[in-house]
Amino acid sequence: MKRLVGLFAALLLLVGGLASPAQAAGTLNWTAGDSITAYTSAPTTATPGATTIVFENSAATGNTTGMPHTLTFDTSTEGYNHDVSLNILANPFDANNGRHEATVTLTPGRYRYFCSIPGHSTMVGEFVVTDGPGPDPDTTPPTVTAAAAGTQDANGNYVGTATVTVTATDNTGGSGVDKVEYALDSGAFQAYTAPVAVSTAGAHTVRYRATDKSGNASTEGSLAFTVVEPAPEEDTTPPTVNHALAGTQDDDGNYVGSATATLTATDDDSGVDRIEYSLDGGAYTAYTAPVVVSTAGMHMLHYRATDKAGNTSAEKMAHFTVVPAEEPDTTPPTVVAEVDGEQNENDAYVGRATVTVTANDTESEVASIQYALDSGAWLAYTQPVVITGLGAHTVRARATDTAGNTSPEKTVTFTVVGTGSDACEVPDTRTTVVIDGDDTGVPNADTGDGCTINDLIDEYASYPNHAAFVRHVETVTAALVAGGTLTKRQQGTIVRAAARSDIGS
Known part of the structure; x- marks a missing residue:
């Protein structure tokens, strides 16, 4: 920042109309600080002749960030004196610690000054140089007027829209218009920046006022007028009408169980008056809610709409087929459990028993089969279960179909016995x-x-x-x-x- 400011300081420019301090007839002071929107202080009046310009932008004047500013005299805008060219760049870190002086010669009239650093465009002002002690203070408020414009009917009402323009001038006092405000009907005053368009039908009042730069406020004025709706053009356009079908469809596009037809219509002119429909050649009926068709078979739905001007749309139609819905599957699978193996004279299974479980479902499909041995947990059945443990056993089996129906448990009981002391001719005798x-x-x-x-x-x-x-x-x-x-x-x-x-x- 200091290097950048140092480069700016080198731009100090004092051109034309300069006089030595010894010739100065007066002194004008400007100060600046951290703000980029306004100088901290600036003169408003001056007397002609040699004048010392003092511009200070330092910590003493409120600059705590090292922000640079310029004091530049306007030499091109119409209505101002252009006989002094001045451009002073100052910051707290420059060679003069932010305080600069220059001597210029002022002539009667107005001078405009501003800060030329980008982004500081609102740091602007003017002062007046007069012969003698200076101008009288401005005590005269601005003059402000308002006028409405637009298409009017025979009664002077504005058709559709009235546009209100507010104009303010401040020629007598000389300080210039600072702000113009307006209020519509009972609303609050707000800044006037552009003509105000009023399109709500009815009687309206716009109040307005202006304030000059010396703080003088004008007397509040008012403008009353009425806005009326434009006469409608003759509506000769029929509504637009459409349909939408909804429901569960099979692979062939048929609606299973029922189809619901929803009719809609729009009309941008007079508006929709009614919608009517005819199902399978029946009489036209007023449409008040979606039409549910549950009768199996092919169907034809004709429909139309009429607007408030009496225009009826072309007849449109929708073709669809309804097929009966299948009854839900509430029947569980059938389960069979069979025990196989070598049996002795007491029907006990010798050495091992093999349990095979099968299941079938006539309506949906079997989703899973499970079994449980004795008091054990349910396990997925994927192949026949071989039981070699000696003693009495119970195998429970069940199945579930794809509709979620679970069968009652199927139970088989049996006993497995050994074959005597020589059941294992060469027993495994590891400890x-x-x-x-x-x-x-x-x-x-x-x-x-x-x-x-x-x-x-x-x-x-x-x-x-x-x-x-x-x-x-x-x-x-x-x-x-x-x-x-x-x-x-x-x-x-x-x-x-x-x-x-x-x-x-």
Whole structure:
């Protein structure tokens, strides 16, 4: 900022009409500060002759930011003296600490001054140089008038719009018009900047006033007038009418169950008077609400609209087909659970039992099948369930269709028994239960038929996937828990080891 201001300071320009301080007949002072909208102080009058111009823009005059300003005399605007060319740039950091002097010769008349720095355009003013002690103070208010313009009918009313123009002059006192204001009807006064257009029909009054730069306010004036609506032109244009169909449609575009027709009409001239429709050749009926058609079959809807001038639109039509809605599916699937395997004379299954669950649905489709072994949680059924755990078992099964209907539970009960002491000819006699090399620490107990827990887990058998192996381990250990061979905690340890393994992957 200081370097920029220093460059500006070099532009100090004093041209023409200069006199030495010793010849000065008076002194005029200007000050500036942080504001970019107005000088802090400035003279309004002066006497002719050699005059010292003092311009100070410093901390002492309110400049706390280093803001630069100029004091420039206008040498081109009509109505002002142009015999002094002055352009002083000042800021608190220049060589003169923001205080500059110049001597000029003033002649009777008006001088205009301003700040020439971009953005400081409102820092402007003028002073008057007079012979003798100076002009009398301005005590005369401006003259202000108002006039309305526009098309008038035979009664002098303004048709459609009246435009009010307010004019103010201040020639007697000489200070000039500062502001013009107006108020419409009972509204508040506001700044007048352009002619005011009044288009609301009815009687109106515009009040107006003006104030000059010496603060003299004119007497409030008023202008009364009336605005009337223009006579309407003859309406010969019919309304525009359209339709919209809504409802659930099938793949062929037919409306399932019902179709709803909504009719709309617009008219920019006299306005819509009525809409009428005819369904399937019936008599025309006044349209008051959307038309719901639920009768199955093909339909033809004719419709038209009439405006308030009696113009009726061309007849339009909509063609559509309604098909019956299907009854909702409330019937659950049918579930069948079957047990298969080798049975002994007591119908117990020897070694293992395989439960197969099937489901079908005649209306929608089967979405899922689930099963639960004994008191276990429901699991997704994806293939037949093999149960090798000894003892009595219950398998519950259910199915859900795509309509959300769930079948009653289907239950099968059965018993799995061993084959004697030689059920496992070469039993796995490892001390603890080991799955895929993962030692669970759970004792590898004899299950009572010559086999151990490791034999029943059968980690070297073939499984369709890893999940099938884990389900097999869950089934085997659940039976051992029921028979008292394992605790629930030991079962959890074994199942987690099975889940960590890669068997079946």
